[in-house]
Amino acid sequence: MKFAILVNEGPYQHQAADSAYQFTRAALERGHEIYRVFFYHDGVNNGTRLATPPQDDRHITTLWSELADEHGLDLVVCVAAAQRRGVVDEDEMKRNGKDANNIAPGFRISGLGQLIEAGIQADRTMVFGD
Amino acid sequence: MNEESGKVKRFLYINRRAPYGSIYALESLEVVLIGAAFEQDVSVMFLDDGVYQLKKGQDTTGIGMKNFSPTYKALGDYDINKIYVEKESLEERGLTTDDLLNLTWEDEDDDYEEKPSIRVLSRTDLTDVLENQDVILNF
Numbered sequence: 434m435k436f437a438i439l440v441n442e443g444p445y446q447h448q449a450a451d452s453a454y455q456f457t458r459a460a461l462e463r464g465h466e467i468y469r470v471f472f473y474h475d476g477v478n479n480g481t482r483l484a485t486p487p488q489d490d491r492h493i494t495t496l497w498s499e500l501a502d503e504h505g506l507d508l509v510v511c512v513a514a515a516q517r518r519g520v521v522d523e524d525e526m527k528r529n530g531k532d533a534n535n536i537a538p539g540f541r542i543s544g545l546g547q548l549i550e551a552g553i554q555a556d557r558t559m560v561f562g563d
Numbered sequence: 564m565n566e567e568s569g570k571v572k573r574f575l576y577i578n579r580r581a582p583y584g585s586i587y588a589l590e591s592l593e594v595v596l597i598g599a600a601f602e603q604d605v606s607v608m609f610l611d612d613g614v615y616q617l618k619k620g621q622d623t624t625g626i627g628m629k630n631f632s633p634t635y636k637a638l639g640d641y642d643i644n645k646i647y648v649e650k651e652s653l654e655e656r657g658l659t660t661d662d663l664l665n666l667t668w669e670d671e672d673d674d675y676e677e678k679p680s681i682r683v684l685s686r687t688d689l690t691d692v693l694e695n696q697d698v699i700l701n702f
Contacts, residue, residue, distance in 0.1 A: 439700065474590055513593060517586075545597040552698040553570050553601065560701050 435466045437555035439548065441562035443475035444493040445486065450479055453561035454496055461504050469507045469551040470497075472540075474562075477520045480510040482537035494537045501539030508540045509547045572697040573604045578613035579702070582632065583623065588616050589631055591702035596634075599641035606645040606692065607638070614652045617663045617681070632664065639668030644680040651686050 438457055442449035457467055472479055479494055486492055501508050510520055516529070522536040536542065552558045576595050582588045595607060609617055616632070623630040638646065646666055653659065666680040684692070693699070 441702070473594075474586065514590060545594055546600070548594065548700075549574075549598045549601045549603070552574065552700070553572055553603065558698045558700070560699070562701060 434460075435468050435554070435556045436460055437468050437548075437551035437558040438470040439558065439560045439562075440470065440472045440476035440479060441474045441560065443478035444484065446475070447563055449561040449563060450476065450493055451491075453559075454493065454500070456559060456561070457506070458500060461500070467504070467506055468555045469509055469547065471548045471551055472508070472510045473514050473545075473548065475518065477510045477515045477518055480508065480515070480520050480537050480540040480542075481535045483535045498537050498539040506539065510536070510540055510542045511548070512542050512544055515542055571603055573606070573695060574598060575606045575608060575693070575696040575699045577608045577610065577699060577701045578616055579611045581612040582616045582618075582621065583626060583628055587702045588613070591700075592631065592634055594700065594702075595638070595643065596641065599638075599643060605643050606647060606696070607643060608647040608649070608689065608692065610649045610652050610689075612652075612656075614648055614656060614658060614663075617646075617648065617666070618658070619662065619664045635664055635666060639666060639680055642668070644668035644678070646680045646682065647689060647692055648681055648683045649686060649689055650683050653683065 438453055440450060440453040444450045457470060460467060479497060484494055497508060500506055521531055521534040522542045523534050525542055526534040576591060578588060578591050580587045617635060621630050621632045660683055663681060667677045668680050669675045670678050
């Protein structure tokens with residue numbers, strides 16, 4: 434089956450971010466396809482590489498990056514939600530005159546149309562939120 | 564993009580939270596408006612505190628936030644005219660349809676007559692709406 438995943442909560446504050454990751458990994462292990470993972474609301478905070486959780490805790494962003502690297506996942510951070518919350522890639526940095534960027538490896542920033550398109554293309558859309 | 568794939572799916576956006584206090588309502592409306600460009604079969608549902616999103620006479624001057632409620636009136640212009648409101652959620656909050664924004668759409672097939680978009684349904688009847696969807700996004 435082809436899944437689209439929507440992550441609506443940030444890392445650590447809500448288990449939704451962990452559940453989305455675990456579901457995605459389990460689906461891939463069972464041979465399903467993940468069409469796209471879309472990060473919205475505070476979910477965009479899953480895509481910053483600057484987080485430093487305690488060493489004995491899971492690093493949610495790194496887990497996503499590794500999974501994306503391993504399976505060629507499309508991890509998309511919503512541009513409008515990211516602008517509000519300061520999640521920035523190189524293009525956004527230049528476009529908005531910022532002095533830094535913080536997007537994690539394997540993530541890209543794009544528009545809400547990517548969420549709708551994923552909903553159209555996938556067999557099932559799974560929403561992970563509060 | 565749906566022109567390429569030719570797919571039309573039934574999208575339902577469910578709104579369950581008050582318009583202010585969290586950003587879910589505002590960012591949900593942004594998804595609905597962007598999604599309208601994809602020419603899918605769209606419904607929007609308001610449950611629980613989400614019914615406050617459609618309350619008329621919203622005034623946000625005291626909280627320093629933008630009152631985005633006028634934007635709901637644009638939904639009809641995007642051919643989004645299936646707006647479901649849960650009857651019990653209104654009653655539990657002492658609200659009636661008179662307290663809600665007057666949301667309308669123009670029916671091209673009926674000499675552009677202006678028709679109401681809001682449909683108040685019971686909890687039981689809304690389950691039928693839910694069952695008939697392809698994609699449900701819950702905010």
